[in-house]
Amino acid sequence: MKSIVHDESGSADVLRLTERPVPEPGPGEVRIRVVVSAVNPTDWKSRSGGMGAASGTEMVPNQDGSGVIDAVGDGVGGLAVGDRVWVTLAAYQRPDSGTAQEYTVVPVERVFVLPDGAGFALGAAVGIPAITAHRALTVAEDGPTRLGPGALDGRVVLVAGGAGAVGNAAIQLARWSGATVIATVSSDAKGALATSAGAHHVVTYGGSANVAAAVRAIVPDGVDLVVEVAAGANAATNAAVLKPRGVVAIYANNGDHPFDLDVRQHMVLNARLQFVLLYTLPSRQLRTAGDDINAAIVAGAYRVGDDAGLPLHDFALDRTADAHRAVEDGATGKVIITVADD
Structure with missing residues (x-):
């Protein structure tokens, strides 16, 4: 699968496109075929070393994204192959599980069903911003x-x-x-x-x-x-x-x-x-926030795009470095990366 990785801290130039094996989900995990990845300030700050230096092993950036579940591990309930989902904190304590790649494996508590009718761009855009707002x-x-x-x-x-x-x-x-x-x-x-x-x-x-x-x-x-x-x-x-x-x-x-x-x-x-x-919220609070955000999406009260006051800036996977630069330079709106066709 195609992945964006870096093994050192620095500018967006440290990001590179490579091929990695498709990972298998373990107990309590799901594998997601990523359709859209999103970039938050925390992503470029982590990449640049502002949240600790890189370990020297390959790291995949980006915490938020959306896609389709294509494999589930043992003990997974409430989610199934084929479910459209959004994910947050994908790379937290899991440096190779960021969403800037074609497949990612994450714990079920970080995954939420994407409501019917909601696009993958919206699913990728909620994550950290919406849960932060809910907590506040x-x-x-x-x-x-x-x-x-x-x-x-x-x-x-x-x-x-x-x-x-x-x-x-x-x-x-x-x-x-x-x-x-x-x-x-x-x-x-x-x-x-x-x-x-x-x-x-x-x-x-x-x-x-x-x-x-x-x-x-x-x-x-x-x-x-x-x-x-x-x-x-x-x-x-x-x-x-x-x-x-x-x-x-x-x-x-x-x-x-x-x-x-x-x-x-x-x-x-x-x-x-x-x-x-x-990062230090208990999983039950993440779940509560995700449920409320989904209810707002279903009600038509949570949207993205120009008419919702959040313009989208879309990049291809091989331009992830440019997407990071856009966020780092203060782009107004939401920067997303289209990883695959939906």
Whole structure:
């Protein structure tokens, strides 16, 4: 089978196309014929050595993807040969199981049936972004643990970076669940994407713009929950717009600004700061998130493409290095790799 591999850390130039044997699934595993692979920031950061140096053995990049199950191991229930599926965390602690190849073998707990009518591009695009957004939206002390119609009724959600993949997912899932959604973006063009995703209000930052004042003008009582992509840069703004007992769910610190907090201000608010990373979530929470995401897909509330505020950028498997470069260079939307015809 054709695989993209690297055995050293570095730029996208370390990625190369090679032939590898088709793997066999073990107990509790399934083999997937990959149709579409997706690239997330975590993929290029891992490849470049930002999450630890390469081991010297061949590693296959990309955590997310979609395809068709073509073999199952012993003890597998609920999934069968021929099922259309999406997968996430495929390469976590399994360096040769990334989705940038024609077949991959993964544990069943990382695999979800792709709803009827949903395309493989959508299946590949959910994964890490959507589950991250689901986790961020369900960490409030008195908030819901599941998402769906009515789950966030009466709540105000502020999504920082509303044109990014996680931001887009958070907007769609929060809107589906009944929240009033405000998104912050860096340009009018990105604002149009956030609006297409379903944001009720968009605030553009930069220059002399006072984001906190703009948010308070929309919701004078403040926001219940912030889905945060740039914790350091936005710390003061978040404190200024948060309701008492509000939550800031932090999944990244884009820009690498120092994360300095006014401790007393957050104490007065009884604020909660919740850090979010999927790799250390228990499998039951991955399953819950996947089930809710699938329900949103079935309801037509979770989509990809221009009209959903998430433009797709499609590459062939032999251009995986270019796909990685696109994400690393900040492409707006979702970068996917078509591995095979569906």
